[in-house]
Amino acid sequence: MSSGFNTRAVQDGELKINEFGNMTTPIFENSTFANPNESANPEMDHTRGKPYMYSRWGNPTLQSLEKKYASLDQVEEALSFSSGMAAITSSVLALLKKGDRLLSVSELYGETFLFFSKTLPSFGIDVDFLPTEDLNRGDISLKKYMAVYSESIVNPTLGVCDLDRIGKLAAEAGVPLLVDATFASPYNQNPSRFKASVTLHSGTKYIGGHADILLGLAGFNRGYMEKMWLSRKTFGGIPDPMQAFLGLRGIKTLGLRVKAQNENALRLARFLEQHGKIRKVFYPGLESFSYHEVAKRNLRGYGGMISFEMRDGVPAARNLMKKLKICSSAPSLGGIESLITLPIDTTHASLTPDERKKMGIPEGLVRLSVGIEDPEDLIEDFQRALA
Numbered sequence: 001m002s003s004g005f006n007t008r009a010v011q012d013g014e015l016k017i018n019e020f021g022n023m024t025t026p027i028f029e030n031s032t033f034a035n036p037n038e039s040a041n042p043e044m045d046h047t048r049g050k051p052y053m054y055s056r057w058g059n060p061t062l063q064s065l066e067k068k069y070a071s072l073d074q075v076e077e078a079l080s081f082s083s084g085m086a087a088i089t090s091s092v093l094a095l096l097k098k099g100d101r102l103l104s105v106s107e108l109y110g111e112t113f114l115f116f117s118k119t120l121p122s123f124g125i126d127v128d129f130l131p132t133e134d135l136n137r138g139d140i141s142l143k144k145y146m147a148v149y150s151e152s153i154v155n156p157t158l159g160v161c162d163l164d165r166i167g168k169l170a171a172e173a174g175v176p177l178l179v180d181a182t183f184a185s186p187y188n189q190n191p192s193r194f195k196a197s198v199t200l201h202s203g204t205k206y207i208g209g210h211a212d213i214l215l216g217l218a219g220f221n222r223g224y225m226e227k228m229w230l231s232r233k234t235f236g237g238i239p240d241p242m243q244a245f246l247g248l249r250g251i252k253t254l255g256l257r258v259k260a261q262n263e264n265a266l267r268l269a270r271f272l273e274q275h276g277k278i279r280k281v282f283y284p285g286l287e288s289f290s291y292h293e294v295a296k297r298n299l300r301g302y303g304g305m306i307s308f309e310m311r312d313g314v315p316a317a318r319n320l321m322k323k324l325k326i327c328s329s330a331p332s333l334g335g336i337e338s339l340i341t342l343p344i345d346t347t348h349a350s351l352t353p354d355e356r357k358k359m360g361i362p363e364g365l366v367r368l369s370v371g372i373e374d375p376e377d378l379i380e381d382f383q384r385a386l387a
């Protein structure tokens with residue numbers, strides 16, 4: 001029987017060297033390794049099944065993180081990257097080439113959207129965008145596509161991709177499905193269970209968990225390793241071992257943190273939903289949210305992200321953000337502290353108003369990343385600031 005999530009988060013992947021008796025993986029802050037390695041029993045770099053040689057190829061601290069993450073996200077293999085964007089760009093470019101066509105959900109993280117709408121076409125890779133609700137209907141032919149890309153919970157409108165349905169469709173068509181599951185985190189969802197070929201995370205968020213690193217992770221079946229590894233070492237988006245170490249430390253408490261964030265977010269979403277100054281709350285865990293049924297089938301927990309619209313639009317949103325005391329005004333998400341942001345000013349500022357409209361992002365939408373503070377304090381903070 002496989003161990004529980006928190007046991008695996010603590011125990012798996014650690015590099016314990018008996019001769020030292022170290023209890024946690026050391027930071028291998030070195031660029032190169034002896035070659036050839038004359039040891040009778042060398043440690044192997046899992047990316048190639050050979051002794052370590054050069055840290056852009058593979059590194060023991062990174063490997064510990066990759067093994068621990070792979071165990072939590074139920075994938076055979078994983079690679080870490082210098083940021084979520086490095087994981088996304090390297091993975092997509094590992095699988096697609098000039099002349100290929102990608103199908104993507106249209107509600108994407110702003111930078112991913114720029115990569116798909118500007119960079120990929122300039123490389124001769126075309127991208128078709130489809131709203132999540134259309135993709136979820138599952139009545140599309142994937143014949144002309146070389147890959148399908150989705151965010152399992154979309155940023156910032158929190159629609160939920162029906163991976164249960166899309167995964168089967170992609171598998172039947174023999175098309176790899178890539179899923180950015182940053183918002184869900186491996187605690188709330190394992191896209192590989194829905195036949196996703198590549199799972200992507202901005203490890204900067206829930207996996208790191210403390211808003212102090214940039215990190216990316218990609219998880220996949222063994223068959224993808226060579227392509228993915230070549231892409232990582234060619235584009236060079238490898239994390240520094242110190243960043244990997246902090247990611248490794250952070251991921252150990254992922255289950256405890258996200259459980260608290262799931263609970264806090266549901267309580268806060270219910271509070272906001274009944275407040276007279278709020279027009280609409282976007283949260284997968286609310287029965288009133290149009291994606292709730294899809295969320296129930298695809299997620300183990302509804303996550304720590306909430307978006308909402310104030311009745312009095314952008315000025316009221318800005319006013320609220322100034323008045324909050326516990327919840328700080330900043331982009332990014334997934335850390336232990338609650339953060340609030342206006343996507344038009346931060347995460348989606350690089351898009352035109354028309355592009356945002358097409359993604360269904362109202363100008364006054366407020367995005368909230370709920371932390372692990374006590375829920376009574378968070379609710380009180382909002383109650384006071386809204387008053």
Ligand SMILES: Cc1ncc(COP(=O)(O)O)c(C=O)c1O
Nearest residue numbers: 083084085109155182202204215
């Ligand atoms: C859903 C999602 N994917 C990817 C990224 C990019 O991650 P990073 O900032 O680590 O490059 C972000 C960043 O906010 C994100 O929200």
